Amino acid sequence: MTADFIVTTTRKPDAASEIFAGKLAAQLGGKFVVREDFSFDSLKKIHGAENILLVKKNSVSVITAEGEFFFHPNTAHLRIKNLRGGDGDRLIDALKISDGSTVLDCTLGLGSDALVASFIVGARGKVVALEVNPLIAAVVRHGLKNFSDDTPQILEAMRRVEVVTADCRDYLSTCADNSFDAVYFDPMFRRPVKSSSGLNPIRPLADSRPLTAEIIREACRVARRRVVMKEHSGSAEFARLGFTLTDGGRYSNVSFGVIDKIYRRV
Numbered sequence: 001m002t003a004d005f006i007v008t009t010t011r012k013p014d015a016a017s018e019i020f021a022g023k024l025a026a027q028l029g030g031k032f033v034v035r036e037d038f039s040f041d042s043l044k045k046i047h048g049a050e051n052i053l054l055v056k057k058n059s060v061s062v063i064t065a066e067g068e069f070f071f072h073p074n075t076a077h078l079r080i081k082n083l084r085g086g087d088g089d090r091l092i093d094a095l096k097i098s099d100g101s102t103v104l105d106c107t108l109g110l111g112s113d114a115l116v117a118s119f120i121v122g123a124r125g126k127v128v129a130l131e132v133n134p135l136i137a138a139v140v141r142h143g144l145k146n147f148s149d150d151t152p153q154i155l156e157a158m159r160r161v162e163v164v165t166a167d168c169r170d171y172l173s174t175c176a177d178n179s180f181d182a183v184y185f186d187p188m189f190r191r192p193v194k195s196s197s198g199l200n201p202i203r204p205l206a207d208s209r210p211l212t213a214e215i216i217r218e219a220c221r222v223a224r225r226r227v228v229m230k231e232h233s234g235s236a237e238f239a240r241l242g243f244t245l246t247d248g249g250r251y252s253n254v255s256f257g258v259i260d261k262i263y264r265r266v
């Protein structure tokens, strides 16, 4: 999964960016390439790479076949603003979390849901977010740690998210029983909602395998209270994996399903 990329910088990098790019390449098991004056297309051809991990002065992004994927908290920012204004958030309602709760987000992606959860659980809580694709994990981890153009509360929530590069199949098996209040899955939808999706830049990178009954069983063991899954409305995945749909979002193309631990023997 990692051999198809190279790491490089902008055309005229500062020394710190070059050093960081070299370190990142070593960490991820990829090749660091001096950018010189090459275009991305030329670099891809020369090195036989599908993707380019690009280190800029203050950010890291991936150039994929679908364009540039970079970290930005825009949808999370709006949702947090709404929460602060007293509006609800469907994910937070589904997870039933509040100040001090602990959450295992098994599908980090762009990091928006993890960030909103981190804002809600605050400094007394904890959000661990797993991402199986190392390039997505590297971009979002760097963004959450270094993004600076937001309010202090949102920046603090970003810094608190603990990103782990891991397949949730493996990670869940290492967790103790009841070790997180809620466990969350937002897998790549079985039927992508392409037109309205901010996920398009990560599609070439993201893992699209379906969840399995075994993963959900493990999640139910690890969750103290709830397991939640997001899928497109009408998805057969909810019934297949044993989730009950939550109310709300009648006109939305996404739905949330929950498994309440108290109603289920693991």
Ligand SMILES: C[S@@+](CC[C@H](N)C(=O)[O-])C[C@H]1O[C@@H](n2cnc3c(N)ncnc32)[C@H](O)[C@@H]1O
Residues within 6 Å of the ligand: 106, 107, 108, 109, 110, 111, 112, 113, 114, 130, 131, 132, 133, 136, 166, 167, 168, 169, 186, 187, 188, 189, 199, 202, 205, 206, 207, 208, 209
């Ligand atoms: C739909 S996106 C998640 C979007 C995310 N909730 C957000 O707010 O941006 C799904 C992500 O989960 C990752 N993923 C899929 N299967 C996984 C697994 N078994 N373990 C860890 N991550 C996984 C994909 O690579 C992708 O980045």
